[in-house]
Amino acid sequence: MPDAAGPGEQAPPRQQEMPFAVVQGAPLLTLPQDLYIPPDALEVFLDAFEGPLDLLLYLIRRQNLDILDIPIAQITAQYMEYVELMKELKLELAAEYLVMAAMLCEIKSRMLLPRPPSDEEEGADPRAELVRRLQEYERFKQAAQNLDALPRLERDCFPTRAEVPAGHVPRVPPTVELGEVLLALRDVLKRADLFTSHRVERESLSLRERMSQVLERVRGGGFVPFVRLFDISEGRPGVVVSFLAVLELVKAASLELVQTEPFAPIHVRLREAA
Structure with a gap:
């Protein structure tokens, strides 16, 4: 037991008692005397299956069984285990399940007992009605799941409202496709080519002048070396014009080309007559 604090000494800190609950901001350290808690107040309901057909479909799909060839003995045993569990929890919930259990037992007994020769007709399967109900229930359940997967207002999408600023001009996109605009532009360019004129400009380099x-x-x-007749600074056009001028003068017998030996x-x- 810790020693009590002496005179002039500070008492060690102690943890306060935790409240049972906080009601309207006020902590409750003791239970009220007039508080009544019913026996089933903390009962938890597990809505695992929506009915006997849902339970049967779950048992069949969990074991990858063929719904057209249900092993009645195996499914009935598993179904009865679940019904016994529901009896322990709440008998009222097992009422509709008991009807299905009786139907399974009837189908099981009809399949075990020998049938008279008059009843041995092709297709007279005691499970046919149950299979039909299971298939119909599965279709409706799948349709309900598909509807539930659709976007729902206030769950998946929420309405919003935005104020348009003053002076805002809405821009409406054109209704004409871009491909149609390009086709129209191509037609305009074809018509423009019909009015294109050819412009003849005066050459900056004259053959006669050269x-x-x-x-x-x-x-x-x-004798003047052949290469000295060309001005490299004029570029390719000047060289070409100078070469054509020499050829024209040789053709007119005004110039003479002389080479003493091959590759020289x-x-x-200038010709003498010129």
Whole structure:
């Protein structure tokens, strides 16, 4: 037992008693005297199956059984185990399940007992009515699940409202497809090609002028190297015009090309008659 605090000493801290509940912000440390708790107040209901057909369908699907060839003895034993469990929990919930249990027992007995020759007709299966009800229930259950999977207002989607700012102009997209606009543009370009005119501009390099310049270079007499007749700074167009000018002068017998031996440098001179 801890020693009591002496005079002038501070008492050690103690943990306060936890309240049973908090009602409207006030903690309750003791139970009220007039509080009545019924015996089944804490009973928990497990809504695992929605009915006897749902239970049967669960037992069949869990074991991957063929619904058209149900092993009645095996399914009946498993079904009765569940019914006994429901009896222990709440008898009122087992009332509709007992009807199905009686039907299973009847089908089981009819399959075990020998049938008279008059009843041995093809297709007279005692399980036929049960199979029909199970198939119909499965279709409706699947349809209900499909409907429940659809988006639902206030569960999956919620309505909203946004205020449009002042001066906002809504932009409505055009109803014409982009492909149609491109086709119309192609037709316009085809019509525009019909009005295209060809413009003839004056050449900056004249062949006649270049022929005169070549004659001026060789007029002093003697041989002039062929490569000196070209100005590289003029680029490809200037070289071409100069070459055409030399060919025209050779054709007109104004110039003479001379080469002393094969692969030797070519020289140009003015003809005597010129």
